[in-house]
Amino acid sequence: QGVLVPGLGTFAVVHEQVNGKEEQYVVRRPVFQLDMDTSCLQELVFPTVMIPGDIEIMPLDYWWLSQTNSLPPNVVRGCVEETILLYSFQLRDRQRPAFVFENVGILSCQDNVLCMQFHCSCIAGLESQDTSVALLLT
16 A cells, blocks of 8 residues: 655555575565656656556545644644645755655755655564565665
């Protein structure tokens, strides 16, 4: 299953087959498919990530988020929307702040390349059997 964060992109978990010297591995790893207004991405390069069509994409669950922080869902939605809007304005103004997703990773821009760097703990939490292979792929 994937999660769409409107105005930013989609987070998903994909299964990837890797052929080793002696074994074949199938690992689960996180991916992020950027979906921002291209006018915000002037002079920036970002990796093209395709999420397979068989992965169900769900909208961000503002009600669930509201349960984790005791704020009403409409307030949470407003905060998320305003934060993404602020981030896009900063990119448009050639500022390069890092966008931190707690327990997931960091969307950052280095040398005009905008990419998602997942925390090792996030990857390890998804793939318990072949963690090192998943870390190398991600």
